[in-house]
Amino acid sequence: MTQHQAYRASILHFTADPAFNDDAYAWHEDGLLVIEDGRVKAAGDHAQLHKDLPQGTVVHDYRGKLIVPGFIDTHVHYPQTDMIASPAPGLLPWLDTYTFPTERKFDDPEHAHDVARFFLDELLRCGTTTAMVYCTVHPNSVNAFFGESHKRNLRMVAGKVLMDRNCPEFLCDTAEGGVRQSEELINTWHKHGRQLYAITPRFAPTSTVAQLQLAGELARAYPDTFLQTHVAENTDEVAWVKSLFPESRSYLDVYDRYGMMRPRAMYAHCIWLDDHDRARMRETQSAASICPTSNLFLGSGLFDFQRADEAQVPMSLATDVGGGTSFSMLQTMNEVYKVARMGGTYLPALRMFYMATLGGARSMQLEGTIGNFAPGVEADFVVLDPQATPLLARRTARTESLEELLFALALLGDDRTVAATYSGGKRVHLRGESGAEKSSTFAC
Template sequence: MPAAFPLRALRAEIVHFLADPAERGADALQHFADGLLVLRDGRVAECGPAADLLATLPADTPVEDLRGRMILPGFVDTHVHYAQTDIIASHGEQLLAWLEKYTFPAERRFADPAHAAEVAGFFCDELLRNGTTTAMAFATVHPASVDALFEAAQARRMRLIAGKVLMDRNCPDFLRDTAESGERESRALIERWHGRERLLYAVTPRFAPTSTPAQMDTAGRLFAEYPGLYLQSHVAENRGEVAWVAELHPEARSYLDVYERHGQLGPRSVYAHCIWLDDIDRARMAATGSAMSFCPTSNLFLGSGLFDLERAHALGVRVGLGTDVGGGTSFSMLATLNEAYKVLQLNGQNLSAERAFYLATLGGARSLYLDERIGSFAPGREADFIVLDPAATPLLERRLARAETLSERLFALMMLGDDRCIAETHVLGERRWVRSGKLKGHIQAK
């Protein structure tokens, strides 16, 4: 909208979360069947019933009528590999073989800055097309791969957390750094990017087997040294991987303990998978403020195992959702919720629709310690949001016409929905993606 309008508003059905439904029940969710989202300078000014808020707006406030659609906060992907975009849907391996056969050869190409830039642009556009406005992503060992990803996200004004992968052992020579070069290159990237606009840096040891103790110490020191820095890695994804870590680190009580011994647990540390953990590990994650990224599509695709959400919740661990592309099979958070429901069913647990959408929005933001900035429509939050089309497919439209409650409708959206449901994606209040062939809605002054 023109800068002459200090306020603008969108009218639609609105759903967002104030807390975890597993803790606060119905009070965790705000639902406005006919709601108004009021924006000012890329942030949420107000959110509530249209009947109440329309009367309070200045007479010339532009109001976009999107009734018949649903507005939610943008999705938060807490674990994804941008460098694996081109190997998504590669057949037939489990984790360690997957790395050797597909991942390492694909990541070798990111030594070329032009290739990194092309993939980074596609990756960010694909996130937006699927309604994801914030992501925590792995680059490769090459500093240019990090520059390319941050440049692409910055151009789209996205909130992105990323970092250079650290690997100085048990990997191909063409992807191997050293403890010294990894630290030097990481420091330069931190100084260049961390805290620049909406970009944040994550120290990124790939996983314990591919970093020497010296490099793990370096990663822990970097994590502690810079205010607000993140750390991301993998833990306990695959039983063969867990056994390998036990051989490499006989001194450690568990796989997670390896990271703790090197100072890598704490607020803003995020570990993908967390399947083969015990309650001592989960309690350590909760006590240190570390977070888990639940990656259902990759856990099923790579045959890794079933995440235990109930135990994580019972012990107070922060949990977000990750697509984990390219072991994961979709950029769509709706498709990821579909598989999360099935993983938990197989594990004797039940995922409500409300809890699922919480995990994809405010829960993800909370796991990244960004819930004061994103993840809800509380006043002052950054205006990252999506517009869902309940009639995106004939089957979805037919099913929702027979749904009697919001819970039933949300559940149908996560089980039948995919990228086609994302009619629009807004970043800091600006449209960054609109589904072709779909009406944007009628804009008029209030």
């Protein structure tokens, strides 16, 4: 039986990147989002759409609030949830002191399920409905994550970390064994419900040439899977890679040599790249995941928006917890705005919201599946409350344009701003115990 739901609120979604297109978004101040069997049927003005609703359709009244597509976080580590906000003088000592000991625990399925449950609840509380997620080297960590995500019917991408050198023995797999386990997990979870698999070499220094070769072969054998890793995050890391792979032109070239640059490949950070690297990213449609909070926290550097835009590098936004210090994509927008300004680039709020929604979907080659409210797209969306805090309410009451409203939400918003989160047309988070949603049966 066909199920219809409708949601009345101000509605915003994107059709293109506003940095390069004048007509890049749809804005309906008094809008209606119509959902049919978990997918978008229509999004537009309430005055036009309400007349065609089937008799008895339930209309959820969110007037005074803003509905946008669910946020997409393209780089985050669920096993690092419990070590967020851990002090260290830089990336490499932070890994040794906190990250690796924390990840050791994920061979225990009970522990992995417990952390996965909290992690997913935290994402949904912050309005994130899709993420590209790193697990650990343990297959149990992947099974736990996908199991919890599948229960919630979320659109998630994740993978087992590959790491066969330069790491503690308790986290070390082998070139053949790690890739074989990855293939088994692909066959178990890729396209199982809404779950998608990502081949996940942690970063070049922790994989031998043999492991990178096998990972590249696996990526070619399963071209509709994702690939995720880190590149050019930190100058010490870049120097380390140069010493390990002296034959490679650059850090990114290490991955390119082993066939890892392709559509659905997501490279986190991309700070210390050159123009040749950026051109290769455009040519191969490999995407950059910008991680401003972790880059500031670890002192890694500032992403160069101007050069990335000149090269037309596909870009998206990410929290990078636990190097990042918040699960909130709104707080991440706050930080990326400042990172851009420090580099001489001004990021309008419209573009920040694009990067966190359709920009993420495009970078992942998932436009048409998630990311906006085009007909047939999966109904993942978030309800934002401009009156969530006294300061936000006072500021948004004085906004005079959509850009001002979005900028206030990005700079002053956090998890409290998320009134409700929906995945596949079903509510998966509601702020507080009551009062965030009113429902009524619509009658013409």
